[in-house]
Amino acid sequence: MADDSVSVDMETIYLGGKEHHVQTGCGSVSVIVCGDQDKPALITYPDLALNHMSCFQGLFFCPEAASLLLHNFCIYHISPPGHELGAASICVNDPVPSVDDLADQIIEVLNYFGLDAVMCMGVTAGAYILTLFAMKYRERVLGLILVSPLCKAPSWSEWFYNKVMSNLLYFYGMCGLLKEFLLQRYFSKEVRGSPEIPESDIVQACRRLLEERKSMNVLQFLQAINRRPDISKGLKSLRCRTLIFVGDSSPFHSEAVHMTSKLDKRYCALVEVQACGSMVTEEQPHAMLIPMEYFFMGYGLYRPCQFSDSPRSPLSPSCISPELLSPESMGLKLKPIKTRVSIQV
Numbered sequence: 001m002a003d004d005s006v007s008v009d010m011e012t013i014y015l016g017g018k019e020h021h022v023q024t025g026c027g028s029v030s031v032i033v034c035g036d037q038d039k040p041a042l043i044t045y046p047d048l049a050l051n052h053m054s055c056f057q058g059l060f061f062c063p064e065a066a067s068l069l070l071h072n073f074c075i076y077h078i079s080p081p082g083h084e085l086g087a088a089s090i091c092v093n094d095p096v097p098s099v100d101d102l103a104d105q106i107i108e109v110l111n112y113f114g115l116d117a118v119m120c121m122g123v124t125a126g127a128y129i130l131t132l133f134a135m136k137y138r139e140r141v142l143g144l145i146l147v148s149p150l151c152k153a154p155s156w157s158e159w160f161y162n163k164v165m166s167n168l169l170y171f172y173g174m175c176g177l178l179k180e181f182l183l184q185r186y187f188s189k190e191v192r193g194s195p196e197i198p199e200s201d202i203v204q205a206c207r208r209l210l211e212e213r214k215s216m217n218v219l220q221f222l223q224a225i226n227r228r229p230d231i232s233k234g235l236k237s238l239r240c241r242t243l244i245f246v247g248d249s250s251p252f253h254s255e256a257v258h259m260t261s262k263l264d265k266r267y268c269a270l271v272e273v274q275a276c277g278s279m280v281t282e283e284q285p286h287a288m289l290i291p292m293e294y295f296f297m298g299y300g301l302y303r304p305c306q307f308s309d310s311p312r313s314p315l316s317p318s319c320i321s322p323e324l325l326s327p328e329s330m331g332l333k334l335k336p337i338k339t340r341v342s343i344q345v
Contacts (some may be wrong), residue, residue, distance in 0.1 A: 017077070019084070024108040026101045029085030032077040035070050040142075040301055041118040042073035043106070045126030047279065048180055048225060049218045051084055052207040055123050058202060058282035065285055068293060072301055073119065078109055080126075082217025089214040096220050099228045104126040110140060119301075120295055121145040123280055124185075124252060125225045135234050142299060144242040145292065148250045148278035151259040153230040162226040166219055173215040179207055188277035202282050235262040242268040243295045245288060247276030269295075271302030275279035 017034035023145035032052050035337040056077065060066045069075065081097065082090045096107075106129070110118060119142050122130035129151035134141040154162065163182070183192055183203060193199030199207075237342050242263055246256035253272075260270040273287045280287060 007281055017075070020103070020112075022109050022112045022114060024105045026097045026105055026112070027081055029081065029105050029109060030079045030087070031113075032079075032084075033113075035072065035074040037074045039072065039074045041076055041110075041113075041115045042069065043076045043109075043118050043120055043130075045078050045106075045120075045122040045130050046080070046083070046222055047124040047126055047186065048080075049083070049210060049213050050123070050186075050206075051079045051209075054206055054282075055126070055279065056121075056281050057059070058279075059285040062289075064287040064289055065292075066290065066297075071188065072296060074166075076109070076113065076115075076118075078106065080221045081105075081219075081300045082220065085212065087214060087217060090217045090220055092216055094220070096223045099129060099224050100136075102224060104127050106130070106131075106133045107137055107140065116140070117142045119143050119145070121147070122149070123147040123281060124150060125155055125221070126229060128225065128231075132231060134238060134240055135231060138239065141240045143240050143295070143303055144238075145234060145295070146242065146256075146259075147245045148247065148252045149244060149251065149256055149259055150225075150228070150252060151235060151262070152231070153228060153257060154226055159226060165339055166222055166226070169215045169219040169222065174210060174213055174218070177302070182210060183207065185251060186277055186279040188247060188275060190249075190275055191283055205317050206282070217290050219320060232258070232262045232270075235259065238263060239267065241295065241298060244268065244270045245273060246270070246281065247273045247278055249276060249281055250278040252278055274344055293297050 017032040020031045020033060021228055022029045022031055031050075044052060044056055060069070060075075078253060079087075080102065082088075108213065110116075117140055120130040120134065122128070122144075124147065127144075127146040131146065131151060134144055165178060165181055168181075169177060172178070183206065186206065187203055191200040191203055193203070215222055230260065233269060244256055246253050250256070256270065269291070271287070271291050273284050276284045276287070
């Protein structure tokens with residue numbers, strides 16, 4: 001019964017967020033604010049063609065994750081231009097913002113809300129934008145939680161793949177083939193289904209939410225990401241702590257491993273999630289709980305909440321593997337681990 005009450009409370013807080021439209025030098029940006037604005041700030045940025053509902057609702061609908069995050073932070077969900085719910089279509093002749101423009105929009109959002117240093121959470125393209133933001137405005141970033149992140153310029157194959165998606169968006173809009181390309185980007189084949197196995201509920205929900213995206217708006221973000229520069233060399237200079245999640249079935253798995261190798265090992269940790277695609281926040285949000293708890297403890301931001309005695313709470317000592325931690329400069333530093341194992345029944 002206690003679990004049910006937690007779920008209702010957390011969903012009510014999350015869905016009750018207030019939308020703000022912040023005018024920036026590159027146009028209006030939608031920001032959904034959830035929680036007590038007196039708490040430390042955590043900003044999110046989604047992947048291509050997604051927004052806070054389609055990229056982070058799985059994480060925030062997980063009762064323990066919602067309890068952990070909303071108990072400790074006020075959440076600011078930033079949408080890429082034109083990706084918010086009910087967004088109007090961007091004019092085809094409007095200039096395409098660069099990734100630097102998108103990173104600069106974030107500082108304008110922070111200034112609008114009077115925020116100082118913030119925690120950041122981004123997925124794939126959104127992870128790239130937040131990493132670039134952290135490199136440009138180091139004093140404004142407490143830490144990075146990156147899910148299947150990008151850091152290199154597009155490979156030839158990714159560039160070509162993105163050009164195909166750009167042409168589909170331009171000529172056919174959010175057509176069935178384009179949605180299949182995007183779902184392959186986000187999810188593992190296990191949840192996408194097959195002729196014999198129906199696709200999972202999370203894939204069906206994402207497919208429905210993709211219907212709401214305006215094709216020109218997605219095209220602009222895709223064009224910006226497809227022109228991104230390689231930021232690998234600058235990663236070593238980052239001094240904020242970085243926690244990276246990646247599914248081992250993600251098409252960006254090798255990119256996440258490469259990024260980890262370029263970051264200062266004293267300040268970063270990699271968590272690989274087995275049988276999972278790029279969007280760990282939706283496909284396996286429970287895999288993020290314990291690593292995030294210890295990551296936040298390193299900042300002194302973590303405070304146990306009133307629901308921590310739930311039978312499913314990740315705070316249970318039996319859930320904590322001793323191999324997860326090592327005494328390093330982070331206080332408690334996560335090691336690269338596998339978060340899920342295959343069990344023969």
